[in-house]
Amino acid sequence: MPLRPPPLSTSVAGGSPLSALEYELMAEKADALARAGVRVEKALEALRACPAIPENTSERRRLLEEAADLVWSFLVQREICGFRSQADAIKRYDIPHEVMIRLGAASRPTK
Template structure:
């Protein structure tokens, strides 16, 4: 007894098309997740910059560090390993980077 793939996947081009569509969907979701993570970084950094209350600063630093950490992870999942450009672009404060272990 032999096994055959389903008839709609019998041709290699149909199987490739199905996997190509899945790959496209995965890439689109990675890009969308990266955009959401970047938006969160912008929001948390804006709150940190706009707040003058010293009692809230530690909590805002923590939120910003968590958002930046998540953004860096998402970038790496997309194959983007260097973060120097985004650090400059978002103007991420040294106090936030130190919480991530940067020196």
């Protein structure tokens, strides 16, 4: 006798258990997007606090790479959530051009 999973039944409220799962997944995506946004804000704040002067060259480069990584992750997370246009996020977070040109670029490991 083959074993079969029980059929999906509807809940008391009339929604399916699948819709409850979809709701939870949507909430998790939104929460992950919010956390990514906070990380982007902090990285951009640190970058803005480090002036572009010769004494700060290596620190600023590190902050730029970190900000670019976090912005890239944030924009990917937005796409996962269904946001196709990134222009509003770039404007809202005031992402500088020097960060945008580094998106997707991987740094080479030093030897």
